[in-house]
Amino acid sequence: MNIGIFGAGNMGATLGRLWAVAGHDVMFGLRDVRSQRTQARLFELGEHVQEGSLAEAAAFGQVILLAIPWEATEAVVRANAEQLAGKVLIDCTNPIKPDLSGLLVGHTTSAAEEIARWAPGTKVVKAFNTVGAGTLEDARYGDHSASVLICGDDEPAKAIVGSLAEAIGFEVIDAGPLVESRYIEPLAMLWIHLAIRGNYGSKIAVKLLRR
Amino acid sequence: MNIGIFGAGNMGATLGRLWAVAGHDVMFGLRDVRSQRTQARLFELGEHVQEGSLAEAAAFGQVILLAIPWEATEAVVRANAEQLAGKVLIDCTNPIKPDLSGLLVGHTTSAAEEIARWAPGTKVVKAFNTVGAGTLEDARYGDHSASVLICGDDEPAKAIVGSLAEAIGFEVIDAGPLVESRYIEPLAMLWIHLAIRGNYGSKIAVKLLRR
Numbered sequence: 001m002n003i004g005i006f007g008a009g010n011m012g013a014t015l016g017r018l019w020a021v022a023g024h025d026v027m028f029g030l031r032d033v034r035s036q037r038t039q040a041r042l043f044e045l046g047e048h049v050q051e052g053s054l055a056e057a058a059a060f061g062q063v064i065l066l067a068i069p070w071e072a073t074e075a076v077v078r079a080n081a082e083q084l085a086g087k088v089l090i091d092c093t094n095p096i097k098p099d100l101s102g103l104l105v106g107h108t109t110s111a112a113e114e115i116a117r118w119a120p121g122t123k124v125v126k127a128f129n130t131v132g133a134g135t136l137e138d139a140r141y142g143d144h145s146a147s148v149l150i151c152g153d154d155e156p157a158k159a160i161v162g163s164l165a166e167a168i169g170f171e172v173i174d175a176g177p178l179v180e181s182r183y184i185e186p187l188a189m190l191w192i193h194l195a196i197r198g199n200y201g202s203k204i205a206v207k208l209l210r211r
Numbered sequence: 212m213n214i215g216i217f218g219a220g221n222m223g224a225t226l227g228r229l230w231a232v233a234g235h236d237v238m239f240g241l242r243d244v245r246s247q248r249t250q251a252r253l254f255e256l257g258e259h260v261q262e263g264s265l266a267e268a269a270a271f272g273q274v275i276l277l278a279i280p281w282e283a284t285e286a287v288v289r290a291n292a293e294q295l296a297g298k299v300l301i302d303c304t305n306p307i308k309p310d311l312s313g314l315l316v317g318h319t320t321s322a323a324e325e326i327a328r329w330a331p332g333t334k335v336v337k338a339f340n341t342v343g344a345g346t347l348e349d350a351r352y353g354d355h356s357a358s359v360l361i362c363g364d365d366e367p368a369k370a371i372v373g374s375l376a377e378a379i380g381f382e383v384i385d386a387g388p389l390v391e392s393r394y395i396e397p398l399a400m401l402w403i404h405l406a407i408r409g410n411y412g413s414k415i416a417v418k419l420l421r422r
Contacts, residue, residue: 102393103318106317106318107318141420141422142420144418144420149401173405175401175409176409179313180401180404182397182400183397183398183400183401183404184401186393186394186398187394187398189393190360190394190398193386193387194386194387194419197387198387200384200421201421203421203422204419204421205419205420206420207420208405208416209352209353209355209357209416209418210352210412210414210415
């Protein structure tokens with residue numbers, strides 16, 4: 001599958017590398033000129049990885065991962081809305097205040113629902129927002145796989161995202177329609193507070209136990 | 212320990228029974244005259260269990276469990292605020308719309324924070340709101356214990372609630388101050404939607420994996 005990735009920070013670079021290793025072709029869409037850091041990362045990734053502009057990555061991908069800071073998201077999504085229409089957009093953003101004290105949106109809407117409004121016709125799937133980069137690298141915790149909660153309004157799109165999560169070792173929990181992002185995004189805020197303020201560290205992950 | 216329980220529904224009755232079995236003395240505070248159903252439950256519980264009015268249960272308990280429907284909560288808490296002052300109040304409520312479609316409060320406040328405003332001087336600890344009654348009965352899922360997320364602004368109160376959770380088999384996750392209820396209450400909404408709409412059923416529980 002061709003996957004475009006908006007952003008090459010921790011989340012984008014890690015997921016891009018893992019999906020390239022799994023046999024997908026990845027294009028990183030960068031907002032700025034390429035950085036030394038990004039180049040070094042891309043160099044390790046070999047021929048299955050390219051870089052380009054955001055518009056080029058949007059055109060390249062059948063699936064696009066949105067992995068840029070929340071404050072840049074509206075402008076980027078609006079500017080690329082035409083290219084994104086009809087495609088699967090994986091939203092792993094969290095609308096977090098710069099001081100990490102809380103969420104900027106919630107309760108009556110969510111980042112994912114806003115993004116869907118900014119890119120009409122795009123099949124937005126919320127996923128990976130509750131997972132730290134360290135857990136992306138290795139989803140195993142002893143004998144358990146960490147859970148990825150996904151939600152969205154397009155079932156085939158959710159199935160694609162689910163298979164991309166399973167391919168890198170996660171258990172997929174289908175949380176229903178995109179509106180469930182209102183409950184999944186606060187879980188990311190909780191994760192961040194546990195990791196940073198609660199001294200649980202970043203090697204923590206949510207698991208849905210079942211019996 | 213003397214534990215007063217406001218309400219004798221699924222959550223209140225189950226926690227009351229488990230704590231009575233663990234050696235605590237429990238008084239159920241009932242809003243109405245005793246029901247056949249409540250009597251039958253109390254009969255099974257033996258001498259460690261009493262019933263009374265809400266005011267009597269508030270006076271009896273060193274710790275009070277608030278386990279009544281959200282729509283009755285404000286009136287009940289305000290009416291008993293004087294008795295509750297200085298005590299530990301375990302809030303397991305969720306401010307859920309009657310049709311279960313979403314939360315009534317959130318983002319800029321939470322049920323727990325509202326309750327703390329209604330009962331000044333009470334040491335409110337959010338706990339058990341993300342746990343189904345079936346998981347209360349048995350917190351084990353294979354080789355894992357389900358997690359109880361607790362938060363509150365009084366550390367000794369949190370320690371007491373944590374020990375009450377551990378006594379019935381849970382792993383306790385300290386999520387920090389009471390404001391974290393803004394992120395823990397949406398998790399209960401997610402749990403309910405997964406259980407009911409997502410067809411995961413009620414034998415599901417949240418676990419924080421760590422390594």
